[in-house]
Structures are given as C-alpha cells and as structure tokens.
Amino acid sequence: MRIITTGLCEKFTKTKHLCLNRLHTCVNHYNMSRTAGILIIGDEILKGQTQDTNSVYLSQSLHKLGVNVRKISVIGDNVDEIAVEVRKFSSDYDMVLTSGGIGPTHDDVTLEGVARACDVTIHPHPTLVELCEKYFGVKDLNSPQLKLAHVPETSQLHFGVDPVKKEKLKFPLIAVNNIYVFPGIPVLLQRLFTSLQHLFKTEDKFSTKEILVNCLETEIAEVLQNCVDEFKHAGLNIGSYPDWSNNYYKVRIVLESLNHEVVDAATQYLHMRLPSDRILLNYVLDPVSLNGGDINATNFQSMLWHKVKSSLEVLEETLRKYEPHEICVGFNGGKDCTALLHLYHAALCRAGIEINPTNFKALYIKDKYPFEEVEQFMESSVIRYKFHLTTMTGDMKQALEALKRDHPSIKAVVMGTRCSDPHSMDLSSFTMTDSDWPRFMRVNPLLHWTYHDVWKFMRKLYLPYCVLYDKGYTSLGSRDKTERNKKLLTTNIHGSSMYLPAYTLQDGDLERNGRL
Numbered sequence: 459m460r461i462i463t464t465g466l467c468e469k470f471t472k473t474k475h476l477c478l479n480r481l482h483t484c485v486n487h488y489n490m491s492r493t494a495g496i497l498i499i500g501d502e503i504l505k506g507q508t509q510d511t512n513s514v515y516l517s518q519s520l521h522k523l524g525v526n527v528r529k530i531s532v533i534g535d536n537v538d539e540i541a542v543e544v545r546k547f548s549s550d551y552d553m554v555l556t557s558g559g560i561g562p563t564h565d566d567v568t569l570e571g572v573a574r575a576c577d578v579t580i581h582p583h584p585t586l587v588e589l590c591e592k593y594f595g596v597k598d599l600n601s602p603q604l605k606l607a608h609v610p611e612t613s614q615l616h617f618g619v620d621p622v623k624k625e626k627l628k629f630p631l632i633a634v635n636n637i638y639v640f641p642g643i644p645v646l647l648q649r650l651f652t653s654l655q656h657l658f659k660t661e662d663k664f665s666t667k668e669i670l671v672n673c674l675e676t677e678i679a680e681v682l683q684n685c686v687d688e689f690k691h692a693g694l695n696i697g698s699y700p701d702w703s704n705n706y707y708k709v710r711i712v713l714e715s716l717n718h719e720v721v722d723a724a725t726q727y728l729h730m731r732l733p734s735d736r737i738l739l740n741y742v743l744d745p746v747s748l749n750g751g752d753i754n755a756t757n758f759q760s761m762l763w764h765k766v767k768s769s770l771e772v773l774e775e776t777l778r779k780y781e782p783h784e785i786c787v788g789f790n791g792g793k794d795c796t797a798l799l800h801l802y803h804a805a806l807c808r809a810g811i812e813i814n815p816t817n818f819k820a821l822y823i824k825d826k827y828p829f830e831e832v833e834q835f836m837e838s839s840v841i842r843y844k845f846h847l848t849t850m851t852g853d854m855k856q857a858l859e860a861l862k863r864d865h866p867s868i869k870a871v872v873m874g875t876r877c878s879d880p881h882s883m884d885l886s887s888f889t890m891t892d893s894d895w896p897r898f899m900r901v902n903p904l905l906h907w908t909y910h911d912v913w914k915f916m917r918k919l920y921l922p923y924c925v926l927y928d929k930g931y932t933s934l935g936s937r938d939k940t941e942r943n944k945k946l947l948t949t950n951i952h953g954s955s956m957y958l959p960a961y962t963l964q965d966g967d968l969e970r971n972g973r974l
C-alpha cells in the first residue's frame with residue numbers, strides 16, 4: 459500500500475496526517491471533523507419534569523452540518539457545576555453549545571457559570587442594555603429585565619437573520635470563546651440556531667448508508683466486527699440498532715463517513731458477507747404516503763391483483779353510495795382490517811377525497827382485555843393514516859347501539875371479514891346487519907381473500923402490522939381468549955422452542971387455532 463506523506467490532506471489542514479492510497483482516506487478522517495459538546499442545563503430536566511428535546515434538535519442539526527457531536531451532558535442550575543463542565547467541554551471540543559439557564563430568575567446561572575469557566579467577570583453589555591431597555595421599557599440595571607443584559611466580559615453577540623423572513627432577530631446569541639449560550643425554550647433555541655447556522659457549518663458532510671437486515675444482532679455481530687477491523691483506518695463509523703417493533707427487519711445497520719467512497723466500499727463489503735436473503739433491498743419506509751400508488755398490477759400476482767381490484771371496486775361503490783362521513787372502517791388492530799384500512803385509504807385518495815379525521819373514520823369496539831401490543835399498534839395507525847378513531851366499549855351489540863345513538867351519521871361499517879370467518883360464508887360485499895343487530899350496512903371488500911392473500915398484500919407493500927403476528931399469533935381476539943398458534947411452534951438452532959411469524963403458517967384454515 460502506497461502511503462502519501464507529503465503535505466496536508468486537501469480537506470483537512472488542521473493536522474498533518476497520512477493518507478492511505480486506495481480509498482484516499484485519511485487516518486481517522488471521521489474523528490478529525492469539527493467536534494461539539496452539548497450541555498443541557500436545568501434542574502427540571504434532572505427531575506424528569508421537562509423532557510429535553512433541545513439536545514435532539516441540536517445534535518441532529520449539527521450532524522447535518524458535518525459536525526461530530528461527541529458528548530451531551532445534562533446538569534442542574536448550579537454555578538460551580540456549570541463552570542466545571544463548560545471548562546472541560548470547551549477544552550475537549552471545538553465548540554460547546556449550552557441550553558437553558560439564561561432567564562431573569564435566581565435559578566438562571568448559566569452565564570455566571572460560563573464566566574467562571576473562562577475566568578472573566580460578568581458585566582452589563584452596552585448593546586444588550588440598550589436592547590433590554592427598549593424591549594422592556596425598564597432602565598434599572600438591577601431589575602430582572604436587565605439581568606439578561608449581564609454577560610461575561612469577553613462575550614461576542616451574534617445577531618441572526620431569520621432565513622425565511624430575512625429579518626434581523628431581536629436578541630443575539632451570546633458566545634464566549636467557543637461557547638455558545640442558547641436559551642432553553644425550544645422555539646427560541648431553534649430560531650437562533652437556524653438563523654446562525656454559518657457559525658457551526660463545516661466543509662464536511664457525513665455520507666450515510668443504511669442496511670436493513672432481518673437477523674438478530676448476535677447473528678451479524680462477527681461480520682460487523684470484521685467490517686470495523688477492515689475499515690479501521692478509513693474513518694468509518696458503523697452503528698447497529700435493533701428494532702423490536704418493525705415487522706420486516708430486526709436490525710438497522712448505519713454506515714457513516716466523511717468520505718462517501720469509504721461508505722460505498724463498506725456497504726459493498728457487508729452486502730457480500732451478510733446473509734443475502736436477510737437483507738431488505740426495497741423496503742418502503744412510508745407506504746401510506748404513496749397514496750395507493752403502490753396498489754397496481756405490477757406489485758401482485760394476477761390472482762391477487764384481481765382480488766385487490768375487486769375490493770377497490772367495492773370501496774369505490776361504497777364511496778358512491780355514502781358520503782365519507784357516513785362510513786367508518788371497523789378497525790381493531792387485526793390483520794384483516796389492517797390490510798383493509800390501507801385499501802380504504804387508497805380508495806379515498808383515488809377518489810380525490812382529502813384525508814382528514816372528518817372524511818376518514820374508524821370504529822374500535824374495545825373489549826375488556828385488549829392486548830397492549832394491539833392498542834399500541836392502533837395508536838400508531840391513527841398517526842400514520844390520520845383517521846379519526848371512535849372507541850366504544852362493552853358487548854359488541856351494545857357498542858353498536860351506542861354508536862347509532864351517539865354517531866347517528868354513520869350508516870356503513872367497512873369490515874375485514876372473509877368468507878372463511880365463522881358465520882360469514884353467505885355474506886355479500888354489501889349486507890345489512892342481521893335483524894337482531896343494530897342496523898348498519900356491513901361492507902365486506904375482502905370476502906374472497908384468503909389468509910395468505912392478506913399476508914402477501916401486506917408484506918409486499920411493507921405495511922406495518924401488529925407485532926403479535928410476528929410472535930406466533932395468527933388471529934387476534936381478547937387477551938384472555940387468544941393464544942399463539944401451536945402450528946407455528948418450532949425449535950431454533952440452539953434447541954430452544956420459538957414461534958414463527960403468522961405469515962409462515964402453511965395451512966390458512968388453521969388460522970383460528972389459537973382462539974379459545
């Protein structure tokens with residue numbers, strides 16, 4: 459390997475360093491980027507009374523600007539502790555960003571801490587005094603209003619310009635050496651940061667690639683370690699993040715470097731060594747935003763496409779017969795209504811109906827012992843699809859009576875019932891409820907779908923579904939009356955028993971095996 463030792467890397471003039479030839483990669487390029495430390499200050503955060511969002515905002519924003527955030531620290535409103543931490547951060551990192559503690563009350567001591575860290579005193583800054591006097595109409599230097607004008611002697615004031623309105627902001631960001639003192643109020647902090655990005659911006663940009671794998675972390679740890687070793691001089695950062703809630707992958711591998719060639723090479727390295735059938739290549743992060751555009755002939759085998767088309771026709775007919783606010787989807791987090799919900803959303807989009815909680819409604823009849831996982835999934839579905847969920851409790855008939863009474867505009871319930879469900883053989887696409895039931899039109903677009911059709915549809919489109927279906931459940935009722943399907947019980951390579959996911963069930967007729 460040829461080693462260039464002459465001169466400085468064109469990108470990094472900070473330190474003289476070696477460049478390894480092949481990838482033109484600098485030893486520890488990654489670690490040589492501009493570094494930052496973030497200090498979150500406030501007793502309320504340590505007590506858990508306020509949730510800190512500023513560190514998330516700052517670290518994301520700095521990362522986008524090519525800054526390597528090395529540490530986030532949370533400390534209380536204590537001058538000594540602030541001074542110690544600021545001093546350490548200031549010498550350890552290229553820049554320090556603090557949040558909080560610059561208000562007018564006794565517990566706002568950040569600027570005092572910063573002054574002490576820099577061995578300077580606090581004084582009233584003429585520009586700030588003038589600003590505060592104008593803003594608050596108070597002239598007394600000892601007033602709380604003018605406390606805001608007392609800053610470390612060597613402070614620099616940075617006046618930002620609103621990137622949209624192009625107006626100069628009223629209050630500046632206070633900086634002492636490499637320490638930037640932000641207010642704790644998130645909107646103020648964000649406004650200041652966006653208006654002063656140039657202070658933090660670097661020449662660098664992180665290049666990032668993701669590999670999603672459907673393996674356990676234990677199964678890929680060795681390959682990842684080999685990759686780390688292989689690229690250890692190339693300035694590569696690899697993260698492995700398990701996701702327990704995703705239905706399609708178990709681990710997200712993130713590769714990152716300031717040199718995109720390193721990321722490309724490492725990605726290729728991993729693609730060659732990870733089990734290829736476990737790597738997700740076309741994962742769709744947000745199937746909902748496709749507005750049903752993914753529901754087309756190319757995505758499905760012809761038999762299933764035929765059924766999908768018929769179901770959409772039933773939904774189109776429903777939308778001709780009823781106003782959107784007269785329709786709701788019977789949604790209990792089960793697999794059939796999850797597929798249905800997506801189809802109905804697509805039908806609304808295709809009909810040019812705006813997606814909002816008035817036009818898109820669902821009904822949940824909650825029984826006494828719901829699975830927590832089901833309810834979590836339902837909550838995330840509400841956010842994902844932006845529908846209004848009406849929740850009714852009690853026995854199903856009573857709940858439907860209450861629905862009639864409390865929501866008289868609802869005339870039709872779209873359901874995920876299939877012919878193979880109990881008592882469902884003779885249903886049609888449009889069947890009124892039985893005479894001894896509260897009267898609603900039951901719309902059944904999925905009647906002719908099989909168990910496997912539902913899974914093929916959902917998994918092809920990467921629709922999220924309730925995690926219980928990945929843990930051996932194949933049909934869901936209440937918690938006290940639902941078990942995993944024994945047909946999915948198997949033994950893993952280490953000899954312990956485990957359940958396979960619902961979509962692997964061979965015989966669809968056995969889907970209700972776990973229903974007691």
Ligand SMILES: Cc1cc2nc3c(=O)[nH]c(=O)nc-3n(C[C@H](O)[C@H](O)[C@H](O)COP(=O)(O)O)c2cc1C
Nearest residue numbers: 788823854871879881890891892895898900934935
């Ligand atoms: C909106 C709605 C209308 C229903 N109408 C009837 C009905 O008319 N006759 C009936 O026997 N069951 C009716 N049911 C009950 C369902 O057929 C079924 O028993 C129930 O959804 C429980 O299904 P599961 O056993 O698969 O969980 C209705 C359910 C809902 C949500």
Ligand SMILES: Nc1ncnc2c1ncn2[C@@H]1O[C@H](COP(=O)(O)OP(=O)(O)OP(=O)(O)O)[C@@H](O)[C@H]1O
Nearest residue numbers: 788789790792793794795822823873874875933934
């Ligand atoms: N408690 C409920 N609240 C609202 N709708 C319901 C409820 N129970 C059933 N439904 C409607 O009836 C349909 C048929 O119920 P079923 O339990 O067979 O299907 P699922 O819950 O979608 O899936 P799974 O068969 O896996 O449980 C559902 O798809 C849904 O539209």
Ligand SMILES: [Co+2]
Nearest residue numbers: 467477483484
């Ligand atoms: Co170099």
Ligand SMILES: [K+]
Nearest residue numbers: 697698699700
């Ligand atoms: K990890």
Ligand SMILES: [Mg+2]
Nearest residue numbers: 792933934935
């Ligand atoms: Mg169910």
